[in-house]
Amino acid sequence: MTPPYRPRFDPATGLCLVDVPGGHLVGLGWEVRLAHGGLAATARVVDVTTDGDGTTVRWESEGGLGGAWHVALVAPYELTVRLEVTNHSDRAVPLTALEPFVLEPRRGGVAGLTGAPATWQVVDPGFQSWSPARTFPLGARRPAPRAGMVRTMAVHPWRVDPRRAGLHTLDWAADVQTPWGGFLVGVLEPNGMHAEIVLDARTSFSMRARSCAEGLPLPPGESRSSGTFLVLREPGRNRLATWAARLGTALGARTTAPAPVGWCSWYDYYTRVTEADVDANLAALAPLREALGVTLFQVDDGYQADLGDWLLPRATFPSGMKAVAARIRQAGFTPGLWLAPFVARPTSQVAKAHPDWFLTTAGGRRRSAGVNPWWGGSFHALDLTHPGVRAWLRETIGTLVHDWGLAFLKIDFIYAGMLDGGRHDPSKTTYETYRSGVALIREVAGDEAAILGCGAPLVPSVGLVDVMRIGPDVAEYWRRPLVDWLTGLESTPGARQSLKDVLSRHALHERLWQNDPDCLLVRKRNSKLSLDEVRTLATIVGLSGGMRMISDDVSRLEPDRLALLQKVLPPPSWPARVARVGAEPDLLVLTLPGDRRVVAWVNWSEKPEALRLTAAKADLPAGPVAAVDAWTGATYEADLAAGPLVTEPIPAHGVALLHLVPIGATPRLVSGDVHVGLAELKGEAWDESTGTLTLDVALPGTRDGSYWVHTGAHAEVSVVLKGGTARGTDRDGRWVRTESSLG
DSSP states (O other), rough: OOOOEEEEEEETTTEEEEEEOOOOOOOEEEEEEETTEEEOOOOOOOOEETTEEEEEEEETTTTTTTEEEEEEEEETTTEEEEEEEEESSSSSEEEEEEEEEEGGGGGGTTTOOOSGGGGOOOOOOOSSSTTTTTOOOOOOOOOOOOSHHIIIIIIIIIOOOOOOOTEEESSEEEEEOOOOOOOEEEEEEEETTTEEEEEEEEEESEEEEEETTTTTTEEOOOOEEEEEEEEOOOOOHHHHHHHHHHHHHHHHHOSSSOOOOOEESHHGGGGOHHHEEEEEEHHHHHGHHHTTOOOOEEEOTTTTTTOTTTTTTTTTTTTHHHHHHHHHHHHEEEEEEEEEEEEOOSSSHHHOOOOOOOOBOOTTTTTTEEEGGGGGGEEBBBOTTOHHHHHHHHHHHHIIIIIIIOOEEOOSSSSGGOSSSSSSSSOOOOHHHHHHHHHHHHHOOOOTSSSEEESSSSGGGGGTTEEEESSOOSSSSOHHHHHHHHHHOOOOSHHHHHHHHHHHHHGTTTTTTTTEEOOBBBOOOTTOOOHHHHHHHHHHHHSSOOOOOOOOGGOOOOOHOOOOOHHHHHHOOOOOEEEEESSSEEEEEEOTTTTTTEEEEEESSOOOOOEOOOOHHTTTTTTTEEETTTOOOEEEETTTTTEEESSSSOOOEEEEEEEEEOOOOEHHHHHHHSSSSSOOOOEEEETTTTEEEEEOOSSOOEEEEEEEEEEETOOOOOOEEETEEEEEEETTEEEEEEEEOOO
């Protein structure tokens, strides 16, 4: 039987034909883009070879260019495409883009794609950490930034997307979701070029995957490859997760080190942090270190004399960061530090001493990398191809890691390394320039130091960073609609958009890096977050996997909010996945040993709404289940074979955090709020002869809370804790709630 999607070349059309189950036929083409147009139409096929499940088409053009186009079936439902071009002429030829994947109606390529493309959904992973990760109808007009600085800092540093309904350019990958299943196209091996996916549904449907050569000349006798793109059908699976897994393997993703749990100074102090603040939090956090599982203590922006002067302390850090790092180690934590190594302010010592170290505009001025009110205005991008900048970076990182002893670096605003502009070495693409800068930091820091990328382009960071921010800054407020409107995007700081991107990019976790969902904020003081919003933030950040950082002043944290923090830390180790009940990612499902589930659903709306949870969404067999909301204690019973489990209305911006188990005659533990992720649960055992359910639980520290048991067919059930003490029991029908203490 012919494998699905095996390509075969059709000389009549010049396309590779791909058979799709159900009788559809799709034709794939290619194109080389030059400054004056494309080459596909004028190229002549000189040879076609087939090797197993792969086809290679060799071509040449009148202008002296030639090359090869490779299409191969590498696994069921997985194609790879690659385009190579060689300059056989006697002059350099500027290349704009190499497009190894072209699907368009004018060449007969979409004859087998049925339906209304404008209604299809597209998943956009975004360009960098702060870019919105969105799912939108292909026929829609996407929000666009209202200001160039917003585009530079949050969307794409040099491309201006047309604001037209149905026409979209995405970065790195695009997952097209259709009634018949859809497909994903994404870069797999970039070969030093930024990758774009262009979709057009204005009249019919067309799609292109391109590697951006940025007009760089191809010298005579030399070749350039587009790199490899993956075309993925994979019915019934998370295609974004599969793409991330393949990409991580290709680029050597760093995913084996455990994700850190720690404290960060930023969201309570911002740039006002002082050495005294650091010492106060060290003293407050040290007694909680084991109970919360905290290992990292990271000082954020505010310690340095100026932006760019990373080795010069501010007056509010009189001892200097080397001495502060030593005290952090003495308290039992790994010392970490924030810096923005690819930018500097014009007032900094490095900018004054080396005015030639910066990217330049066409007019010869320094290239702006953005505007930040915390820094008093604009800042500029360093030229990472300049030998002086590279030597300075080497000295700076070497001092921080090997002299000061900082084993964790948060490198921020590093999209600046991929900005376009005049450079010392103009032969490098923006992708090559960026990656060489981060690679230098990795080389100097060594493999033992952990690196967190923030404000970082996604694909070129893979294999170099250990942890990656996957959304905009969280904040001590839910959302600022006026700021969203003024910028034209929902990618400004705020808990709402941060959490949406955490769920949208969850599939990248442990495939490309450890995800950084940004910080936990649980305090009442100096916060506009309601208790429901705090619980939502704590649930998604605490349970989604990846890095967990506290960013409240622990020395002033209210006792009830410290107790809330202890309900999510240390983090559980259960695997998690993201699904949808509504139009946006809103459901986080943790799979515990056996048939136990933890399900978190976020109500993104502005009014109370109930969750309607099906067996498929919970990944459970259809049948009777019992559930408890671990935040509110609400209990539920439902037969998922007859219909969904329907909760009480969940407040706007709130979260339903359900612990679910299938039920029958035997009593079972359903839920507990000692830790809302049930991180303490080691097992349970029912003794029919004594009517006793024994819960094996263990967590560091001392904690109080409740456990809910469904009694099944038994009238009397006793609950015993191995690793804790049961202090009292309430009975309500087939439910038993036991007040308990651990530790």
